Amino acid sequence: MIGRFRKPKPKPTCTPADISARPSLVKLDGRMKEAVETGRGRLVFGGMLFAGVFVVLVGRLAWLTVPASLVSEPSMARGDGGSARGFAPAMERRTITDRNGTMIATNLRMASLYADTRQIGNPDETANRLLTVLPDLPREELVGRLGSGKSFVWLKRNLTPRQQYEINRLGLPGLMFQDEERRLYPLGPLAVHVVGYTDIDRRGISGIEQTLDEELRDTAKAGEPLELALDLRVQHALRDEIGRSVEYFDAIGGGGLVLDINTGEVLGLVSLPDFDPIRPGTASDEARFNRITLGVYEMGSTMKTINTAMVLENGNAKINSSYDASRPIVVGRFTIKDDHAKNRWLTVPEIYKYSSNIGSAKMAVEAGPAVQRAFLDRLGLLKKAQIELPEVGAPLVPRNWKTVETMTISFGHGLSISPLQLGVATAAIANGGILRPATLLKRPEGVAVPGTRVVRPDVSDLMRKLMYLVVDEGTGKQAAVDGYLVGGKTGTSEKVGAHGGYMRKKLMTSFVGVFPLNKPRYLVIGVLDEPKGRKETYGFATAGWNSAPTVGRVISRIAPILGVEPVDDNSPQVQQVMSLGVHAPQSEKKIASN
Amino acid sequence: MINVSRTDTSMVGAWWWTVDRWLLAALAALIFVGCVLGLAASPAVATRIGASSMHFVERQIVFLVPAVLVMFAMSLLAPEVIRRVALVLLPLFVLMMVLTLFMGVEVKGAHRWLYLGGLSVQPSEFVKPLFAVVAGWLFAEQKAGRGVPGYLLSTVAYAVIIGILFRQPDIGMAIVVTAVWLVQFFIAGLPIILVLIGAALAVGGLAGAYTLLPHVAARIDKFMGDGKENYQVERAMEAFAAGGVFGRGPGEGSVKSVLPDAHTDFIFAVAGEEFGMWLCLVIIGLFAFVVLRGFARLLTENNLFVLIAGAGLLTQFGLQAVINIGVNLHLLPTKGMTLPFISYGGSSLLALALGMGMMLALTRRRPESGGPA
Numbered sequence: 026m027i028g029r030f031r032k033p034k035p036k037p038t039c040t041p042a043d044i045s046a047r048p049s050l051v052k053l054d055g056r057m058k059e060a061v062e063t064g065r066g067r068l069v070f071g072g073m074l075f076a077g078v079f080v081v082l083v084g085r086l087a088w089l090t091v092p093a094s095l096v097s098e099p100s101m102a103r104g105d106g107g108s109a110r111g112f113a114p115a116m117e118r119r120t121i122t123d124r125n126g127t128m129i130a131t132n133l134r135m136a137s138l139y140a141d142t143r144q145i146g147n148p149d150e151t152a153n154r155l156l157t158v159l160p161d162l163p164r165e166e167l168v169g170r171l172g173s174g175k176s177f178v179w180l181k182r183n184l185t186p187r188q189q190y191e192i193n194r195l196g197l198p199g200l201m202f203q204d205e206e207r208r209l210y211p212l213g214p215l216a217v218h219v220v221g222y223t224d225i226d227r228r229g230i231s232g233i234e235q236t237l238d239e240e241l242r243d244t245a246k247a248g249e250p251l252e253l254a255l256d257l258r259v260q261h262a263l264r265d266e267i268g269r270s271v272e273y274f275d276a277i278g279g280g281g282l283v284l285d286i287n288t289g290e291v292l293g294l295v296s297l298p299d300f301d302p303i304r305p306g307t308a309s310d311e312a313r314f315n316r317i318t319l320g321v322y323e324m325g326s327t328m329k330t331i332n333t334a335m336v337l338e339n340g341n342a343k344i345n346s347s348y349d350a351s352r353p354i355v356v357g358r359f360t361i362k363d364d365h366a367k368n369r370w371l372t373v374p375e376i377y378k379y380s381s382n383i384g385s386a387k388m389a390v391e392a393g394p395a396v397q398r399a400f401l402d403r404l405g406l407l408k409k410a411q412i413e414l415p416e417v418g419a420p421l422v423p424r425n426w427k428t429v430e431t432m433t434i435s436f437g438h439g440l441s442i443s444p445l446q447l448g449v450a451t452a453a454i455a456n457g458g459i460l461r462p463a464t465l466l467k468r469p470e471g472v473a474v475p476g477t478r479v480v481r482p483d484v485s486d487l488m489r490k491l492m493y494l495v496v497d498e499g500t501g502k503q504a505a506v507d508g509y510l511v512g513g514k515t516g517t518s519e520k521v522g523a524h525g526g527y528m529r530k531k532l533m534t535s536f537v538g539v540f541p542l543n544k545p546r547y548l549v550i551g552v553l554d555e556p557k558g559r560k561e562t563y564g565f566a567t568a569g570w571n572s573a574p575t576v577g578r579v580i581s582r583i584a585p586i587l588g589v590e591p592v593d594d595n596s597p598q599v600q601q602v603m604s605l606g607v608h609a610p611q612s613e614k615k616i617a618s619n
Numbered sequence: 620m621i622n623v624s625r626t627d628t629s630m631v632g633a634w635w636w637t638v639d640r641w642l643l644a645a646l647a648a649l650i651f652v653g654c655v656l657g658l659a660a661s662p663a664v665a666t667r668i669g670a671s672s673m674h675f676v677e678r679q680i681v682f683l684v685p686a687v688l689v690m691f692a693m694s695l696l697a698p699e700v701i702r703r704v705a706l707v708l709l710p711l712f713v714l715m716m717v718l719t720l721f722m723g724v725e726v727k728g729a730h731r732w733l734y735l736g737g738l739s740v741q742p743s744e745f746v747k748p749l750f751a752v753v754a755g756w757l758f759a760e761q762k763a764g765r766g767v768p769g770y771l772l773s774t775v776a777y778a779v780i781i782g783i784l785f786r787q788p789d790i791g792m793a794i795v796v797t798a799v800w801l802v803q804f805f806i807a808g809l810p811i812i813l814v815l816i817g818a819a820l821a822v823g824g825l826a827g828a829y830t831l832l833p834h835v836a837a838r839i840d841k842f843m844g845d846g847k848e849n850y851q852v853e854r855a856m857e858a859f860a861a862g863g864v865f866g867r868g869p870g871e872g873s874v875k876s877v878l879p880d881a882h883t884d885f886i887f888a889v890a891g892e893e894f895g896m897w898l899c900l901v902i903i904g905l906f907a908f909v910v911l912r913g914f915a916r917l918l919t920e921n922n923l924f925v926l927i928a929g930a931g932l933l934t935q936f937g938l939q940a941v942i943n944i945g946v947n948l949h950l951l952p953t954k955g956m957t958l959p960f961i962s963y964g965g966s967s968l969l970a971l972a973l974g975m976g977m978m979l980a981l982t983r984r985r986p987e988s989g990g991p992a
Contacts, residue, residue, distance in 0.1 A: 056762065056764060057762060057763060057923060060762040060807070060808050060923050061920070061921055061922075061923050061926060063806075063808045064806045064807065064808065064923060064926045064927065064930075065918050065920075065926070067805055067806045067808075068806055068914055068917060068918060068926065068930055069914075069918065071802060071805075071806070071914065071930065071934065072910075072911055072914040072915070075907070075910050075911065075914075075937055075941075076907065076911060078941050079903055079906070079907040079910075079941070081950070082903050082941065082944050082945065082948065082950075083900065083903055085948045085950055086859070086891075086896055086899050086900065086903070086948060087896065089856065089859040089860060089891075089948060090859050090860070090862060090863050090864055090891065090895065090896040090899075091863070091864060091896065092860075093859070093860040093861065093862075093863045143669075176667065
């Protein structure tokens with residue numbers, strides 16, 4: 026080793042003789058020394074700063090690298106960084122399940138074929154040989170891609186293991202595989218209008234997949250499924266029954282909704298026609314259209330539930346008030362008539378039961394446009410519904426809201442809303458008076474769901490009895506289900522033609538049902554778009570003949586699934602509970618049963 | 620062992636006994652690591668851009684020989700000679716910087732390079748160390764009180780250089796030049812109040828760059844927006860995670876095949892993936908050693924010029940390393956900054972050799988340098 030170099034002692038910068046000769050130098054030397062001292066002090070400070078920064082760099086480096094080494098398998102999974110979980114393949118998008126944990130959407134690891142075309146000598150030959158395994162690829166396009174000279178071109182996404190094996194066996198240079206996860210929906214179209222779908226790069230472009238895209242990609246929650254409020258058993262029964270009715274009544278479409286009225290959870294949501302989310306490209310616009318949340322319609326007489334609740338809440342009418350429905354109302358060029366005209370004075374329950382437009386309009390006029398507008402706004406009918414879907418339609422609200430509009434809105438014309446909005450508003454009226462926005466996500470059990478009061482509990486109580494009346498002896502009789510107390514309201518409206526004006530033959534029928542009335546819990550909506558009359562329905566195509574029985578069948582199927590205990594609906598106790606305490610003249614009952 | 624007699628009074632003999640051999644060894648180690656990582660990272664980049672796989676390696680070696688010679692030659696010189704060399708070369712390279720504005724080659728939207736006889740040269744790389752030396756001299760002159768307005772002159776020179784850098788534009792370089800100049804001013808005894816004002820101005824300058832220069836704003840926005848937006852940084856993060864402590868093994872890395880700047884700005888991430896944390900620690904350790912050892916040598920210095928110029932050169936070297944590594948580790952927003960001696964780049968290598976050669980010269984033991992014997 027070389028010994029440490031010892032340098033000679035520094036020479037004094039100036040000798041005493043110099044100092045005496047040039048006094049100015051003393052000052053200079055002193056100043057210089059002081060400057061060097063300052064410089065050294067500050068250099069130490071700079072050095073410490075640098076040392077600190079280097080320590081930070083080392084800390085960050087350890088932070089990035091050490092946790093990854095603690096995992097047995099070095100993981101290159103995207104974005105998985107230091108949080109790789111053992112050997113389990115990292116799911117890049119969370120699974121979606123229903124409220125009971127049944128899988129609706131998941132991922133499957135599949136290989137995708139791409140080419141580095143710089144390694145391909147003869148695109149024609151490569152294409153020919155590749156076509157022996159993948160005969161569906163368009164040849165000319167394939168040759169064009171293979172000859173593009175690019176370092177990365179997709180050839181075919183999501184191969185089966187067999188296809189991958191066969192392509193490997195071809196031994197063609199330049200062809201490579203990339204593992205991808207494909208989003209799969211094992212139940213096909215069952216919940217497509219709720220869950221939506223993703224594009225080939227697994228970005229949500231519809232439904233929950235789009236709205237909660239970030240949430241679903243959240244790597245911190247990977248492995249933890251996203252639980253929907255949906256109950257697939259309910260969803261299946263709903264889709265099955267709506268589909269059957271669409272077919273039976275030769276409707277162009279239909280929809281259904283099942284809500285938990287105490288939590289706002291959507292247990293079932295169906296819009297028909299629908300499609301398989303794995304092939305959204307092949308679906309028609311009609312199939313992709315969500316009639317429950319995106320479509321807005323003049324809902325017809327189902328709006329009378331809201332109208333009646335409004336006048337009862339506002340004190341414009343008591344339950345035994347009566348209105349003259351003996352002749353149609355003529356307002357300007359409109360004439361308001363009743364479909365099931367009684368041509369006499371009707372009490373509030375009768376107006377609701379017989380679905381009297383004249384009576385409803387007169388009730389609404391007593392409240393007036395301002396009260397009506399405020400009430401509908403409170404029920405959320407004048408703005409877009411709140412739900413975790415991108416496909417939400419804005420209601421069509423009249424610009425000029427005067428007495429005429431008040432009259433028509435009272436029986437469901439002149440205001441277009443989505444069936445979802447109607448369901449949420451009716452749920453609030455039936456559940457004791459608390460409005461809760463609908464949600465597609467499972468609510469934690471045992472946690473009270475906040476809401477806003479929209480009607481008094483006594484009004485809600487009366488409204489449930491009125492709904493029972495409709496099913497017990499009014500237009501909704503076919504919705505009755507043995508053993509369950511069902512209430513509801515029918516609605517039939519003529520659709521607006523392309524050039525304005527109502528089309529007499531093109532109907533939109535709906536039924537909003539609530540059950541069990543002794544312990545109100547669920548709301549079911551059934552909607553049919555342009556149902557036709559049948560021999561069995563004596564040619565009628567109104568809601569009481571198609572939507573009402575559809576909802577009745579849905580309830581008879583889902584009530585046992587949901588654990589609703591049956592009751593004897595003819596027992597005196599039940600009759601007592603559901604009685605309005607208003608005595609309609611005996612003769613009325615006869616007319617009703619005719 | 621090299622046998623140089625202690626009584627050898629030749630230039631080289633004297634050099635060997637006076638130069639800081641620890642610094643020399645650290646720099647040699649950095650150059651060696653650079654060669655290894657160059658071999659690891661650059662073939663992937665070269666094949667991707669269609670060049671022969673050894674394209675960047677060959678070019679780097681072509682530059683390495685003159686670089687080592689320049690470093691050695693500079694380290695032989697006495698401080699006064701270093702000062703004179705810098706004074707002569709600085710105006711020359713500043714002039715070349717001006718030329719880039721008119722006849723420079725546009726690369727990625729900036730005019731920073733000049734083509735000289737088939738070689739592309741980035742004059743600003745050379746201006747950095749040269750200006751550090753000249754500024755050190757000017758600051759020292761101010762203190763010497765011989766009537767040279769050192770503060771004023773260095774401020775004017777600084778303003779000219781920064782002006783050109785902003786025109787190119789090359790904000791990363793401007794930041795380094797500014798930081799180095801401020802550190803030197805600080806060491807030269809800038810009153811503390813002015814230091815604080817300077818710090819405020821720096822923050823203001825950054826804010827100004829953010830508001831006035833869209834490409835700077837875009838970079839910073841990307842960084843602030845959880846960083847996931849930046850492709851290269853995201854890949855770099857994966858590389859460190861994949862490498863872990865011991866790495867995936869030489870040649871086993873995959874980040875180099877997707878990162879456009881794997882051989883330059885992101886070579887540290889390649890090191891992290893293929894060799895793991897330990898090599899990264901070695902690299903950080905080497906940079907820290909050079910900077911701190913250099914500072915320690917300067918602490919024994921009695922010559923104010925040597926003190927300030929040396930500190931400037933080391934600060935420039937260390938700062939570049941810190942910024943580059945900081946970007947790779949996603950501690951700083953992406954800024955085109957090479958890792959000294961390790962990243963690929965001819966101009967950068969030669970300029971670093973020039974700067975470090977001067978640094979070695981300034982930290983040599985000299986009879987008049989003073990300090991503890």
